[in-house]
Amino acid sequence: MKPTRIISKTESLCPICLKKVSAQLYSQETNTYLGKDCPEHGFFKTVIWRSNLPIDKWWKKRDRAPIKNPATVEIKGCPLDCGLCSNHRQYTCTALIEVTQSCNLRCSFCFADSHNSKESNIALDTIELMYRSLMRASGSCNIQLSGGEPTLRDDLPEIIKMGVDLGFPFIQVNTNGIRIGEDEGFVKALKLAGLNSVFLQFDGTNEAVYQSLRGRGLLDIKIKAIENCKKHDIGVTLVPTLVPEINMDEIGNIIDFALSHTPCVRGVHFQPVSYFGRVPFMPKDKNRVTLPELMTAIEEQTMGRIRKESLVPPGCENPLCSFHGSYLYEGGNKITEITKASGCCGDKGAEEGSTKAKGYVARKWSIAKAAPVPEGSRNEEVKQWDDILERIARHSFSISAMAFQDVWNIDLERARDCCIHVVSPEGRLIPFCIYNLTDHRGQGLYRK
Template identity: 50%
Template sequence: MGAERTIELLSSTASLCPVCLKRVAAIREQQGDAVYLVKECPDHGTFRTVIWRGAVPFATWLRPKKPSAPRRPLTAVAAGCPHDCGLCPDHGQHTCTALIEITARCNLRCPVCFAAAGASGADDDPSLERIEFFYDRILEASGPCNIQLSGGEPTMRDDLDAIIALGRDKGFGFIQLNTNGLRLAENPDYARSLKQAGLTSVFLQFDGLSRSTHQTLRGRDLHAIKEQTIHHCGAAGLGVVLVPTLVPGVNTHEVGAIIDYAVRHAPTVRGVHFQPISYFGRYPQAPTDTERLTLPEVIELIEAQSNGALLAEYFAPPACEHALCSFHGTFLVEEHGRLTPLGSGQAACCSTGEPRTSLPTALEGREKSVRFTARQWSLPALALAPADACACSATDRPQDDFDRFLARARTHTFSLSAMVFQDAWNLDLERLRGCCIHVVSPQGFLIPFCAYNLTSQQGRPLYRGMVQP
C-alpha cells in the first residue's frame, strides 16, 4: 500500500454550517491535486468538501484584487456576512449582472431547478410597476450594469416585451433572457418582437444532445426544440449562449459535443457557459465528492474531448468575480470550424491575466466584465449580412489574410466559460464577498446569487422566499 498523501493547510476563511446555517470558521487544505473546504460546527460536526481537483494548480490560479464597496449599500452590517446581504458596505464587488426574477411560473418541471419554479400562478408575478422599482433600485445601488431576466420561465409572461422595453428606457444597454427556449421555438415572430423591444441576448438552457440527458435533467427530449430556438433567435438578430448544467455521470461525456454543436451554429451561438451542478434544496445526506465537478475538471474535460485542440492554457480566471468562481477563454471560429485562441488564456478578454505592477481593483474588473459580456454575447449586426455581401474596403482593394482575419473577428468571436456556484457545503464567504452576480429580491435588495439560492441540508432557505426588513 502506498504512503498516505500529506495534507497541507493552505489558508483560512469562513463558511456556514449546512445544517443550521450558522457562521463557522473554515480552512482550505490540500491533499494531492485536490483542495478541500473543511469546517466544523460545534453542534453538527465537521464537514469536508472538495472545491478544486485536477491538473491546474490551485496556487497559480488565484488572482487577488483590491475590494471595492458597492456604489450605495442598501443594508447595514449587523449580523455579519452572509446575513446582511442587500448589498451591505462590507461587500467587495459591484454588480456586473443584476438578475430579476419576473415570474415563478414555468412550463417545465426540471429535477435540477434551484428556483422552485412552477409553484405559483400569474397573480403572484411582480407587476410592471414593481419591476420598474427593481430597475430603479439597481441603478440606485449599482448604476447601469447588465440585466438578466429570469424566473421561473420568463417567457410565461405575455408582457415580456414591455418589461424589456422598460429596462432599455431606464438606460440598461444589455438585457439578456434566461430561458428554456420552449416559447421561442414556437414562432419566429416571438423572437423578433423581443428583439424589437430591446432584448440583446438569450441565455439558453442546453444540457446536451442525447435523449437520455434531456430526459434525466429536464423530464423530456428537448433537442429539436432547442435547435429551433437557436434558428429563430439568429433570424431575429439575437445572440445565444448555450448553458449546460453539468452533472457527473449524466452529461459530462457530452462537453466536447456541445462545443462542436455551438461552433456549427456560430455566429448566432456566441459561446458556451458551463455550470457544474450545485446542491440547493433538501439533501439530508451531504453530496459526495464524486457528485462534485470542479473548475479544473471542466477544463480537463474540454481539453480531452477536443482531442487536445483546446488546451488548459487557453483559459484564465475572471476579472470580475472571485478567481475560484469561474474561468474564461475567447476564440475565433475559423471558416473550417476550428477554434483559435485570441491571445493566451492569461490574457483572455474577460480575465485578469495582463501583466501589471499593482493589484487590480474590483471596480476595474467589473467594468471590464460588463463591457466584454455585452459585446461578446450580442450578435453583431454584420453577422446578419447576406453571405455573399462584399466585405471589401471602400477602395475595393484586394483582401489579404489580415483583412480576412479582421472581417471574421468582427462576427465570429466565441467564448468558452464556466461558473461553479456555491451551496451550503462548499460556501466560502471570501468568494461570496467577491460576487458580482446579484439577484434582486422581492423587497428590492441586491443579494449575491449563491446566497440568495442557498438552502440548508433540510431545504431551509437563507434568503429565497424570506421576507427582508
Template identity: 45%
Template sequence: MNAFRPLPLPTESVCPVCLGRVPAEYAEEGGAVVLRKSCPEHGVFSAPVWRGEPDFRSWVRDKMPSYPRRPFTERERGCPYDCGLCPDHGQHTCTGLIEVTERCHLRCPVCYAGAGTAPHPDPSLERIAFQMDRLHEASGACNIQLSGGEPTVRDDLPSIIRMARERGFGLVQCNTNGLRLGTEAGYAASLKAAGLDSVYLQCDAAEDKAHEILRGRPCLAYKLEAIRACGEAGLGVVLVATVAGGVNVDGLWKLVEMALRLGPHVRGVHFQPLSAFGRCPWRSDAAPRVTLPEIARALAEQSQGMIRWTDFHPPGCENALCSFSAVYRRVGEGLELVEGAPASCDCGGTPSAAEGARKAKAFAVRHWTAPHPSPSDMAEGDDFDRFLASAGIHQRFTLSCMAFQDAMTLDLERVKGCCIHVVNPGGLLIPFCLYNLTSFDGTALYRGRA
C-alpha cells in the same frame, strides 16, 4: 487570498444544516482540494472544490476590492446575513438578475429556483420597474438578466424588456429554457423588437439522455428550434449547460461542436457544475460534483487537441475560484485561441476588481450579442460596425465555466467578491449564491424573504 499560500488555507463558511457561520479551511484530502468545516452542533463537513491541474495554489490571486457605489444595508450580523449589498461587499454589480415570475411550464429535477412549485403571483410591472431602478441606482448601467421561473410565460415580457432598455442597461439578456422560443412563430422577433440583446439558453447536452435526467424530459428538438428562431431574429445565443458527474461530462465537446454547427449567432457555451440549490435530486453532501479544472481538462481531452486546458484563465472580476474562460475564433468547423483577448470577467492580471468588472460588462456586450455582418456586407453600416467586422468580432466564440457555491462549498471570502447579484422584490441586491442558498432540509437563506 494570495497565490501560492500553503494549505490548509483558512476562511469561513456556513453549516449546511443550520446555515450558521462556521470556520472553514481549504485542505488537501484524497488527491483533491476540499472545503472542510465544522459546526459545534452538527459536526464536520467536507466537499471537493478542486481536482487536478491547474494547481489550486497557483490559480488563486489577490485583487483590490471595488465596493458598491451605493450600499443599501448596514453591517449588523456580518456576512452572509447583511446582504443588500452591505459596505463590506468587495465587488459591485456586473450583472443584475431580476426574477420576473416563479412560474414555469417545466418542472426540472434540477432547478436553482425550485420553479413551478406553488408559485406566488407574478410581480407587477410597477414592482419590476422599482427593482430596475434600484439596480441602476446601486450599480449604474450594468448588464441585466431577466430570469425566473421561466420569463417567457409572461405575455408582457416585451414590455419588461423595453423597461430595461429605456433605463440604459448595457446588455439585456433573457434566461430561458427555450420552449416558447422554439414553438411560437415570431416570438423571438418580438423580443428582439422590444430590445433584447441575448438569450441565455438552458441546453445541457447534444443528446437527450442528459436532458431526461436533469430536465425530466427530452427537449433538445425545441431547443434547436429556439436557436434557429433566435438566429433569424438577430438575437445572440449562449448555450448554458449544467454539468453533473456521470450525467454529461463525457459529452461536453459534443455540445461545443453542435454550437459551432448552428451558426455564428451562437456566441459560446457556458458550463455550470451542478450545485445543490432549490430543487435537486441529490442532497448537497451527496451531489455528483465536478470541479472547474476537471471541466477544463475534459474539454481539452475531448477536443483531441483543438483546445488546451491552459487556454483558460481565472477571472479578474469575481473570485478566482469561481470561474474560467477563454475567447476563440471560428476557423472552419474548429476553434483557434484568440491570443491576448480578454476573456469573460478577465482583466489580464490587473489587481483591480473595478477594472475587471468594467471589462466583464464590456465583454458580455461585445461577445454575447448577435454577430455583426462580414465586411462585404457593411457598405450601409457605420464606421464602428465596419471596425467590428474587420476585427473579426463576429467570428468570436467563448467557452466559459462558473462554479456556483451551495451549502457544502460556500466560502464567504468568495461571496464577498461576487459580481452577479439578484435584485429581490424589496430592491436589495443579493449575491447569486447566497440568494439561492438552501440548507439540507430546503430552508433558504434569502429566497422568498423580501
C-alpha cells in the same frame, strides 16, 4: 495520514442550522477541500478543486473594490445583511431579475425550485422599482431576466423595453427555450423590444440527457429556438448544467454543436451542478465537478482543439468562481485561441475588472455586427482593417464556466467578491449564491 497544506482560513455556514462557522481551504495531494466544524452538527468537508495544478497557482490575488454606496450596513454579519452591504467587495456585472416563479418544466435540479403556478408573476411596477434600485446602486450593468421561466409572461417584451428605456445596455433572457422554439412571433417581439441575448439551457445533444435532467425530450425544440433566434438576430449562449454520470461525456458534443451554429450561437457557458433549491439528493464529492476537471474535459473532448491553457481565471469575480476563453472560429476544424494569456485584467483592480467584464459579456453574447460604413466613405487601407474587425465580431466565440456555491461548499470570503447579483423584489442586491443558498432541508436564507 495524507499531508495537509492549509491554503486559507475563511468562514462558511453549517448545512444543518445555517449558523456561521469558521472554515479552512486545505489541500491533500491533488485535491483541495473546504472543511468546517459546527459545534452542534459536526465536521463537514467538500471538495472544491481536483487537479495537478495547485489551487494557489490559479488564484491571482488583487485589490478588491469595496462598495462605495452600500445599501445596507453590516449588523448581523455576512451573509445576513446583503443589500449590498459595506463589506461586499465587488460591483454588479450582471443583475438577475426574476420576473416569475412559474415554470413549464419540473427539472430535477432547479436553484429557484420553480413550479407550475400562474400566480407567481412579479407586478410590472415592482419590476420597475427593481430596475430603478439597481440603476441607483450599480449603474448600467448587464441584465438577465430569469425565473422561473420568463417566457411564460406574455408581457416579457414590455419588461425588456422597460429595462432598455431605463438605460440598461444589455438584456438577456435565461430560458429553457420552449416558447422561443414554438412561438416565432414572440421571439420577434422580444427582439423589437431590445433583447440582446438568449441564455439557453442546453444540457446535451441527445434526448436521454434531457429526459434525465428535465423530465422530457427537448432537443428538437432547442434547435428550433436557435433557428428562431438566428432569424431575428438574437445571440444565443448555450448553458449546460453539468452533472456527473449524466452529461459529463457531452462536453465535446455540446461545443461542436455550438460551433456548428455560429455565429448565432456565441459561446458555451458551463455550469457545474450545485446543490441548492430543488435537488434530487444530498451531494457527495463524487457528485461534484470542479473547474480544473472541467477544463481538462474540454481539452480532451475537443481533441485538443481547445487547450486548457487557453482558459483563464476571471478579473471580475473570485478566481475560484469561473474561467473563460476567447476564440475565433471560421469554420472547419480550426479554432484560433485569442484569450489574452494574462487573463482579463492581470493585476488591475476589481473595479476595472467589473467594468471590463460587463463589456465582455455584452459583446461576446450578443449577435455582433460591425457598424455599417458607406463604401464610398472609406479608403482601401481602412476597409481592410474594418474587415478584420467584422471577422472578429462575427466569428468570436467564447467558452466559459461558473462554479456556484451551495451550503456545503460556501466560502464567505469568496462570496464577498461576487459580481452576479439577484435583485430582490424590495430592490436589494444579493449575491447569486447567497440568494439561492438553502440548507439540507431546502430552506433558504433569502429566497422565500
